[in-house]
Amino acid sequence: MDIVCCVPLGVRKGAWTGEEDSLLKNCIEQYGEGMWHQIPSRAGLNRCRKSCRLRWLNYLRPNIKRGNFTMDEVDLIIKLQKLLGNRWSLIAGRLPGRTANDVKNYWNTNLQKKLITQREKVKAKTQEKMETIIIRPRPRIFSKNQPRLMDKTAIIENIRTRDNLSEPFPLPLPLPPSRDDGISWDNIVVNSKINNGITWSANGLIEEANIGNWDGKIRPGTHTSCGNFIDEDQSDWSDIFFNNVNLWDLLGDE
């Protein structure tokens, strides 16, 4: 085991002096990198091996690039951090002349803060949208093999039953507007346009682009908003529900 991070009694710590730097540099130029445990004695330094190694790698090594990070470098750091996580040595390996410590420091002092504030903004914006979305009716995709949607009579019957029994309405909620079922959607939905050319209009119609018209039937095989193809025999309530979720997710991008 290490002796408490290689610190025998009397070993110097803290900032390096110019004299120490030149001793270390001369030693490594003479003996080469590596064998760090031998460096302090060879160089005549009262420093631990780790301290010597760190000083060399982060400061004394030739071709170390100093100064501000360029836009390209910053861009690369962000991309690589996203890809690799906090693998600073790997990230620094892709940035000639930059050390892992430099990259890490730059990330901690600059980029992390920016990303956090950016995320907070996005989060706040999302919450704002959520509040709006919550009060909207949900557009739906209907399958003809859903028994309750086989015909409008069944729907009306379902509503009557539900109203009488005061039961919670089954998913997904609420039912789409119907032209003659007596339910007034006009108060709720007024030309609220959604993606893919699907429009809920005041008279209760879905003006469709690639989803079947609301007339109590759905044409066999329906494309969803996210490009999936639902076979007429595969669709069920959960499909409908989750497809709707996807559909409404798209609204978040507007």
Added chain:
DNA sequence: AAACCATTCAACCGCCGAACG
């Protein structure tokens, strides 16, 4: 001019895996 606060970055700390005896 002085006190205070915020930021930067060099250096330290503790841990891990590989190599070795």
Added chain:
DNA sequence: ACGTTCGGCGGTTGAATGGTT
């Protein structure tokens, strides 16, 4: 198989510096 040493890494710290009041 086990213990020790070594190199390496990421997280953290704190002195130095700059900016603000």
